[in-house]
Amino acid sequence: MNKKRVLITGAAGFLGSHLCDKFIDEGFSVLAMDNLITGDLKNIEHLFKREDFEFYHHDVSKFVHVAGKLDYILHFASPASPIDYLKIPIQTLKVGSLGTHNLLGLAKEKNARILIASTSEVYGDPLEHPQNEDYYGNVNTIGPRGVYDEAKRFQESITMAYHRFHGIETRIVRIFNTYGPRMRLNDGRVIPAFIGQALRGEDLTVFGNGLQTRSFCFVDDQVEGIYKLLFSDYSNPVNIGNPHEITIKDFAEEIIKLTQTNQKVVYRPLPKDDPMQRQPDITRAKEILNWEPKVKRSEGMKITYEYFKGLSKEELQKKEHKDFSSHIRK
Template sequence: MKKILITGAAGFLGSHLCDRFIKEGFYVIGMDNFITGDKKNIEHLLQLSNFQLVKHDVTNFINIEANLDYILHFASPASPIDYLKIPIQTLKVGALGTHNLLGLAKAKKARMLIASTSEVYGDPLVHPQTEDYYGNVNTIGPRGVYDEAKRFQESITMAYHRFHGLETRIARIFNTYGPRMRLNDGRVIPAFLGQALRGENLTVFGDGLQTRSFCYVDDQVEGIYRLLLSDYSNPVNIGNPNEITIKDFAEEIISLTGTKQKVIYKNLPQDDPLQRQPDITLAKKVLNWEPKVNRGEGMKITFEYFKSLSQEELFKSEHKNFKEHIKK
């Protein structure tokens, strides 16, 4: 049985990846410190003989006694609210955490895939974004703690690949959505759905003409799975190229939820990207992958998930474990 370590296992994407690798017959070691992850996302796996949960902060030394075949590094705050409130931890998990895991992968002779992000492109001057575009990032802006953490993560991963011959993979993940997203974390879809379910007006920042491209989680997981098992070591965009303006998307949410809210406008946050659309030509070529779930279908599933949440979950402002880490 192949063994895989998945960091950030109790998070949105991490928990879905645990599900997928369990389904594929792997022994999965899930690691999380639960700053932003939620144990309920993986509760259904805890009784399985081929799943092990380890509570640990990857910025500290990592000791895994078992042999490992693969490592997926998905531990990181991944939303604006998260990384603006815990900027130091965001930088540390991208730098120290990645370094620790690369060292572990080298010791175990394991293949390692890192979760990079479309945020490495910053507010792009090239559209759509291709993997050979170096980006337009404000290194000292408030979003820089996340953008630069991910850019450093890519750099050190490629350094280990070139210098040590480590097998590495880099997934540049574009906006992904689906069940288990955390409400009120600052990302577009949970923000809009949360506002709609609470009877609030939908908040659009700027003029609403900025664009995003949303990929359903099952498609994202499939792309990551194929990339891990591929022979390609350079970064690959994994996302859905179907682009929409935020203004039009807000209207889609109102139609989907059947609510009567209005759209209100507020100032655009500093360095918020105006365009976001992946060029997935490379993913089609090297992975034979492209998304299958259209936004209408995926949003219906996601809306049903959010409707099932309790009132406490619907109205709480942040993760229950979040505050204790703010000052660390």
């Protein structure tokens, strides 16, 4: 029996690599694609020897060609941390616009179902709390974060246009803060930043007064929600995240307790347009997908901390790409 074939873009990234594992485990043939601008081949090297796994080094902002049949596409190619998308703003806008356009065209050509990775950032600095899918958001289109926020908002718009005009089977997941093994310590997001600082013996940096909130979802729960959404019959956006909200200040204290370090918390000015509240309303996911997160933050953080503790001293400073050029198809 021929296996179903899935293309996963951003496959060498944090979420993309876990999705590769999920689809391999579920019996799919996986075609992974990444330009490695923020991804790391180390995240998927364990899959290179498998016959049902292929890797292509390619930027989806350029024309995407895939030979043979293709049943599903998951578009996860995009910088996702402020450090990345503020450093490469044009590439961030391109992958959300040109990249999404290219992949929607590929889905049309192959008659494949496509799932687009959107984000809670489409809500901006929200004026409604918690955020449900019917809220249109509060986004500064010309602010520094606009390159990411608007790339994702356009991504949703063009996806729905292809769905309505061309009849393409599309799915849109709005991802809230997710964490777990394979996150990059130096990517600027809260959890790897705090753990990295603790492991290096540095004080934990909190921006603003620390009263802003986030809701953290363990990667296994996130991947399961995405998987269920792909195989659902629902085409409108769905929030996938953990609704258990915590202030950044309290979370910093949790990290200090978890790592058993004696660092103190230091405060720095809040970046422009940094959202003050993040909490998903997952009513739609519960009703349509029969999904809700199962992993408690205390459990997920222990797993994540053990992963980071296993990194070398060099990796704690900066994770470098290994040379896996012999495995790459360009």
